[in-house]
Amino acid sequence: MAVGNAEILNGLGKVKANIDSGIFTAIQVAAIEALKHADEVKEEANRIYAERRKVLVGGLNEAGWEVTAPLATFYLWAPVFGEYDSFSLAKAMLEKADIVVTPGNGFGESGEGYIRMAMTVGEEQLREAVARIKDTFFK
Helix, strand or coil: CCCCCHHHHHHHHHHHHHHCCCCCHHHHHHHHHHHHCHHHHHHHHHHHHHHHHHHHHHHHHHHCCCCCCCCCCCEEEEECCCCCCHHHHHHHHHHHHCCCCEEHHHHCHHHCCEEEEECCCCHHHHHHHHHHHHHHHCC
């Protein structure tokens, strides 16, 4: 409820009718359908990411980079190796192997000593990244 100048309240009534009258019905219907199928979607997503994790973690370990498989995320935190710190390894990955990774120090002090790799790309791209890493850093 609002009380005040009739002209100003008339403008408020026009805006209010457009911004807080509820979520667009089509979005509500889509949300209902998504919730009805949430278990199916979750199972499929889990399967996809488990396969991607196997490709990336398995490939890097086979190449000679000892990494630990994450338990519940689509990111792999890999320890730096050699004389690299997190920033210099991320830079070398980009410049030498055309691979984008995130330096761990961007996440605070405890991230130093690691880089973060995303498993949000398909298996073929992950295989290609593993091959480039192996050829560039673990010959």
